[in-house]
Amino acid sequence: MNYIVMDLEWNQSYNGHMGEHPRMPFEIIEIGAVKVDKNLNIIDEYSSLIKPKIYKKLHSKIRTILNYDEDDLSLGRGFKEVCSEFLDWCGKDYIFCTWGPMDLTELQTNMDFYYMDKLPRPLKFLNLQSIYASVTNTSGIPQSMSKLEKAVSEMNIPENEPFHTALNDARYTALVMKEMKAKNINQLYSFDLYITPKNKEEEIEVSHNNQYEYISRGFRNKHAALDDEKVTQIRCYKCSKKVKTHIDWFANSPSSYMCVGKCWMHGYFCGKIKFKSVNNNYYVHKTIKPIDKQGIEAIKQKQEDIREKRKEKRHMKSSN
Ligand SMILES: [Zn+2]
Known part of the structure; x- marks a missing residue:
């Protein structure tokens, strides 16, 4: 090649x-x-x-x-x-x-x-x-x-x-x-997303380079995507066992979500969902990668900062 x-x-x-x-x-x-x-x-x-x-x-x-x-x-x-x-x-x-x-x-x-x-x-x-x-x-x-x-x-x-x-x-x-x-x-390859999967059969699910990657078919909105079990489930990138979340999915930007999961055999990993919109359809690009203690702390901090910002906003609104 x-x-x-x-x-x-x-x-x-x-x-x-x-x-x-x-x-x-x-x-x-x-x-x-x-x-x-x-x-x-x-x-x-x-x-x-x-x-x-x-x-x-x-x-x-x-x-x-x-x-x-x-x-x-x-x-x-x-x-x-x-x-x-x-x-x-x-x-x-x-x-x-x-x-x-x-x-x-x-x-x-x-x-x-x-x-x-x-x-x-x-x-x-x-x-x-x-x-x-x-x-x-x-x-x-x-x-x-x-x-x-x-x-x-x-x-x-x-x-x-x-x-x-x-x-x-x-x-x-x-x-x-x-x-x-x-x-x-x-x-270390990526998938080109110019044409996204049209149906379940065309969806991409693959483990490479020490990570798990999933590219979904289109959903009518983000909520519909997040309601889909395949979208939110997290599997260990190594043994592909379904695992529970350690930190549940949270929005870290308008178009992306994060979570942390743990496999008892292979340790902690970080899940990321990114949304891509094409012609009013939402596609999910999910990756699952191993993460260390420092990384988990950084994610916790991020979640905390987002909560604080939201509180501040609410406070601003109510005091106006
Ligand atoms: Zn595992």
Whole structure:
């Protein structure tokens, strides 16, 4: 299996939402990628400019970061032709690797715009931005995601070529991938959620990389999802026994819930539910990962802070 480290550049409407096409708010103007072998060495490269169909004028923000302009793009080929050629180049046995989840979303949005065949599902990929965060931040305290430029500089990779051409960024991403020395990197995959499961049969339930992961079908609202036993049940990520909660599910943000459970054999673990809404449907992305004493304390503290804030709010309302 090869790794396809991909980077895309895209443009958007020059007039903001006014001139925006609802089926393609962002139009891909460049595909760059490198093929990486199992030892994380670059073995091939792909690069092509795309002649835009919808947004022919570059948005001012995009113009300032790119190293080319409308004249260069007008010499490119159409998206469908380039994308088909690119997917052929990827080969038969590969996994996409990207810096963040957006490139795969935009690739598929653009493919849908041209009614191309969908990518096979479930679609696994390596989100190198989040892998980088987990490798370099071992404190357990969540930190914001790094830009590619920051990771390249932190890994002491020579910056001989400009950023923001798709091929250069793909090369830099592949160098960071190798340099960060993540263990068993092929197990650190995520699932692309551009297309979510339509029914129970398409739901994804898998244990990998020392964690359990579940991606549900759509529910009409969050309450309906939280009423579903499969959504709220927690199983040990190791022996998959159903266990009781140690700290029951609580909302830690408008779109996410947390809990702590315990297996008598394998210890404590943390459950997280994140909601994703697509066309007024709510999908659940649940993960269960081991947690240590410090982590449990941090979750308790979080729950306490949220309670306090709520009390304060109530107090403010009643005193107004
Ligand atoms: Zn267990």
